[in-house]
Each structure stands twice: as structure tokens, then as C-alpha cells.
Amino acid sequence: MDRRKFIKNGGLGGAALMGGAWAASCADKTSEEKAGNITPTGPLVIATWNVPNATAKAYEVLKGKGTALDAVEQGVMMEEADVNNQSVGKGGRPDRDGNVTLDACIMDKDSRCGAVVYLQNIVHAVSVARRVMEDTPHVMLAGEGARKFALEKGFPEEDLLTDKSRQEWLEWKKTSKYDPVINIENHDTIGMLAIDSNGDIAGACTTSGMAYKMAGRVGDSPIIGAGLFVDNEIGGATATGMGEEVVRTVGSFLIVELMRQGKSPQEACEEGVRRIISKKENFRDIQIGFIAVNKAGETGAYCIHPGFSYRKYSESGHEDNPATSYLQS
Numbered sequence: 001m002d003r004r005k006f007i008k009n010g011g012l013g014g015a016a017l018m019g020g021a022w023a024a025s026c027a028d029k030t031s032e033e034k035a036g037n038i039t040p041t042g043p044l045v046i047a048t049w050n051v052p053n054a055t056a057k058a059y060e061v062l063k064g065k066g067t068a069l070d071a072v073e074q075g076v077m078m079e080e081a082d083v084n085n086q087s088v089g090k091g092g093r094p095d096r097d098g099n100v101t102l103d104a105c106i107m108d109k110d111s112r113c114g115a116v117v118y119l120q121n122i123v124h125a126v127s128v129a130r131r132v133m134e135d136t137p138h139v140m141l142a143g144e145g146a147r148k149f150a151l152e153k154g155f156p157e158e159d160l161l162t163d164k165s166r167q168e169w170l171e172w173k174k175t176s177k178y179d180p181v182i183n184i185e186n187h188d189t190i191g192m193l194a195i196d197s198n199g200d201i202a203g204a205c206t207t208s209g210m211a212y213k214m215a216g217r218v219g220d221s222p223i224i225g226a227g228l229f230v231d232n233e234i235g236g237a238t239a240t241g242m243g244e245e246v247v248r249t250v251g252s253f254l255i256v257e258l259m260r261q262g263k264s265p266q267e268a269c270e271e272g273v274r275r276i277i278s279k280k281e282n283f284r285d286i287q288i289g290f291i292a293v294n295k296a297g298e299t300g301a302y303c304i305h306p307g308f309s310y311r312k313y314s315e316s317g318h319e320d321n322p323a324t325s326y327l328q329s
């Protein structure tokens with residue numbers, strides 16, 4: 001993964017225009033009419049950041065005629081298990097007390113959703129979120145309740161703090177300066193959106209949250225509507241970056257609603273970022289990145305600072321795409 005690289009801007013214009021036209025043409029139709037209107041584009045997956053192992057896994061599931069729900073779960077699990085990814089799952093950076101606490105959510109084509117927040121000692125937070133969705137009458141479980149539920153469901157318990165993350169935390173404690181660094185070091189949630197061969201959409205989002213956060217802090221990533229939102233008639237969106245700002249604007253829901261109103265995924269992501277900027281004077285101090293996909297399989301991404309990218313796997317290939325940004329440098 002090379003999230004640390006400074007990435008130049010790229011253009012996403014053409015597909016975006018088509019997406020807007022498609023959504024506008026669907027705005028007045030029933031869901032059946034909309035479904036009839038759609039030419040399935042073949043399976044597709046996108047994820048925040050350059051996570052080729054995650055998107056490859058998800059695409060493998062999709063190519064095997066798996067559901068978008070299975071694809072996003074298994075895709076982000078790759079990152080949760082990867083100790084070299086220090087923003088997700090095992091190996092994630094801890095809070096300021098040295099505890100790794102995970103947040104995750106998942107949402108399917110039927111608007112079913114599940115989430116866990118402040119989960120400790122369980123690697124696959126996304127799978128626990130899925131069990132919350134499928135096996136309980138609730139949407140979200142927190143902390144000790146989430147951990148106990150995971151254990152009851154047979155998830156193994158293990159220490160998530162690796163030596164590397166522990167050493168870095170001990171180093172951080174010498175100054176205890178809480179200062180999020182743009183694009184790197186202390187954030188980088190994995191949000192993933194997929195369309196399966198039926199044309200159905202699902203999404204997942206998983207994170208260890210902002211590094212060295214206050215104990216108990218929960219960001220946007222497990223909050224349905226903020227860190228992730230899917231409407232199978234329209235599309236999906238997911239976020240990375242300073243979660244507090246994404247929550248304030250209910251960012252992912254906003255982007256899906258903008259697509260419903262006729263914006264392309266690209267235009268909708270741009271408006272999502274602009275909404276945050278318009279409400280935050282010191283927006284230059286933070287990074288936010290959104291990605292989105294619509295029902296026609298068109299994608300978009302936008303961020304505040306250059307450096308954010310998203311990985312895409314479709315029939316046309318498997319590549320890392322630099323997101324365009326509000327600031328140029």
C-alpha cells in the first residue's frame with residue numbers, strides 16, 4: 001500500500017455526466033421502472049485508499065456470483081487481518097490509553113444494516129456488524145456488549161495491539177500531542193462499495209478510528225448515513241477522514257440523496273466535501289475523502305487535500321485512482 005505517497009489530481013468527468021443523466025431520468029420512476037432501466041454493468045467494487053488485496057478479494061467473490069454483501073465483508077476483512085494496515089483491525093493504532101478499539105458497519109441491498117462501536121479484542125469487526133444485522137433485532141452494539149456478543153457467536157478473542165503500534169504509541173506518549181496528520185499516520189478507514197452480477201449494491205466500512213483518540217471516542221465510520229450509506233435503487237457512498245465532520249453533515253447519506261436528485265457520483269462527492277468546508281473555518285487542517293457509486297456502475301471520489309485515492313476493480317481492470325481535491329496542494 002502506498003497511501004503515504006503524494007498523489008496528483010486526476011479527472012473523472014465523463015462517467016460523472018452520464019451518471020447525472022441516468023439519475024435524473026430515474027427520478028420520477030417507480031423502482032420497477034428503474035430496475036428495468038438498468039443495464040447491469042457487470043460486477044464492480046471500489047474502496048477507499050489503495051487496498052488491492054481487499055478489492056481483489058471482493059472481486060473474486062463477485063466473479064464467483066457471490067453477493068455484494070459477501071464481497072464487501074470479505075474484501076474489508078483482508079485489511080482487518082493485515083497487521084501492516086495500522087488503521088484497521090489487528091495492528092490498528094490504539095487510543096491514548098493504549099487500547100485498540102474498532103468501529104465498523106455494513107449495509108445491504110434491502111437497507112438492512114448492522115454496526116459495532118468501541119469493539120475490543122476481536123479482529124473482524126465488520127463480521128460482527130454483519131451478525132448484529134442478521135442475528136439481532138438491533139442495528140448497533142457497543143463496547144463490552146459487542147465483545148460479548150462476538151464471543152457468543154464464536155469469534156476468537158485476541159490482542160490487537162502489535163509491537164509496532166505499541167512502540168509508536170509509547171513514542172507518541174512522550175509528547176501526547178494530538179494532531180491528525182493529513183492523509184497519513186493516524187487515520188485511513190477502509191470503506192468499500194460493491195455491485196454484484198444481479199446489479200445489487202452493498203457497502204461496508206471498518207476502522208480503528210483516529211489514532212490516540214480519547215478513550216470511548218467513536219467517529220463516523222460505524223454510523224449509518226455518516227461513514228456509509230447504501231440505497232439499492234440509487235447507489236452508495238462511504239467516507240474516510242476526520243469523522244466528526246462527516247457526522248455533522250451526515251456525509252454518505254447526503255451523497256446518496258444528491259445522486260437521487262440527479263447528480264453523478266462525482267458531483268455528489270464534490271458537494272459532500274463542499275458542505276463540510278462551508279461549515280468548518282479551519283478545513284485546511286483536516287482531510288476528508290468520499291467515494292460513491294451509482295446504480296449504473298459509475299463512480300466518483302473527492303477530497304479536501306490531494307493524496308486520497310480509491311481502488312477500483314471492474315471488467316475494465318484493477319487500478320488505483322487518484323481523487324480530485326478541493327485544495328491543490
Ligand code: ASP
Nearest residue numbers: 187188189209219241243
Ligand atoms: N473516519 C475515521 C474516524 O473518524 C478515521 C479515518 O478514516 O481517517 O474514525
